[in-house]
Amino acid sequence: MLLEVIATTVNDAVTAERHGADRIELITGIFEGGLTPSLGLIEAVREVVSIPVRVMVRPHARSFCYDAEDIAVMLRDIRRIRAAGGLSLVTGVLRADHSVDVELLERLLEAADGMDVTFHRAFDEIPDQTGALDILSQYKQITDVLTSGGKPTAPEGAERIAVLQRLSSARHKPAILAGSGLTAEGLEDFLEKTAVGSVHFGSAVREDGNPLRPVDPGRLEAVRQILNTWKR
Template sequence: MLIEVIAIRTEDVEAAAEGGADRIELVTGIAEGGLTPSIGLVEGAVNASTLPVQVMVRPHSQSFCFSDSDMNIMLRDIEAIKETGAAGIVIGMLTPAGELDRDALERALRAAEGLDVTFHRAFDEIGDQMEALRQLADYPSISRILTAGGLKPAPQSTERIRLLREEGDRLGISILGGYGLHAGNIEGFVSKTGVHEIHIGSGARRNGSFMEVLLPSHITEIRRLLHERP
């Protein structure tokens, strides 16, 4: 079981590593759903531990639809992220109709050559998720899809996530379950969905709030629960 943890500061990266996390998703603007962090923060996160760092690339929070100007900014950000030694990027592009924007995605993937890629929860706004999953599986550089199975917290969509995970396993693309996961519900979620990767955000923080510090003990407890799960 792989545990990915959201970090918004270099101290979060250090705490996640201490707690036994396997990977970092680095973002800023978490109250807006996650935006591109500064290059200074990316460099700091990469240097803070040996954990692989996946960097959010999202220039604004208005939507997941991006103009040519937005895309030019994102492509430049991807180039800069590559230079920091980060492991990968986290992206997601939709058309105004709420479908996968393959043209924009392919532009980003060309710029990200050599990086590991996660398609983020823009996926959860797509109507036909199974078809979108099959489309994303066409791109070898996309390793995983972060999803809650829809707009509700992941524990409320376990059947959908299980079906996505089964199809993802068949196609060779991982389903990263996330949104609303914590030590109190992680065992049941993993048992019902069979996911191989989980994404922990506020569930790793004091009082379950991004305004509070990330606690290594919370990650350690999640790993213990998963390790001891029947």
């Protein structure tokens, strides 16, 4: 059972690794849903942790549609993240009609040059999520789809997440990474309903559940313990 934890600082990343995370999503702008962190932070985190790190590539929080200048920034960020070595990416791009922007996605994947990629919660703005999962499955670099099932939180979207998980398992599509609003208290019920194999935690494993506070070892260990004892 994979546990991905959001980190916004070097200390977050170190604490996450020490207390049970399998992978880090490195971002800034946590209130905006995650933006591209600085190159200095990326390099510093890469130097101090040994678990996988996926770096957000998202230039702004206005939408998931990007103009030519945004795209140039995203491509530049991807190339620099790739040059840092040993990292993977988190990104997501949509057209104005909220479908996957396939042309732009392919440009970003080409720049990533084989790096693993999570398609992030832009996915939750797509009306036809099963169709979108079919599209994303055409790209081997896309290993995960982060989703709350089209709802504000993953518990609210549990029914849709269960459907996506069944499709992912049966047809060898990207793994479903469930995130948003998950807590230790409701985790077992959520796992029972969805059968997901990967979960993503942010605020719920921080001090007082506050997104601007550091990762809390006790809260993170509580989630890790549930996942370690969960019987699928």
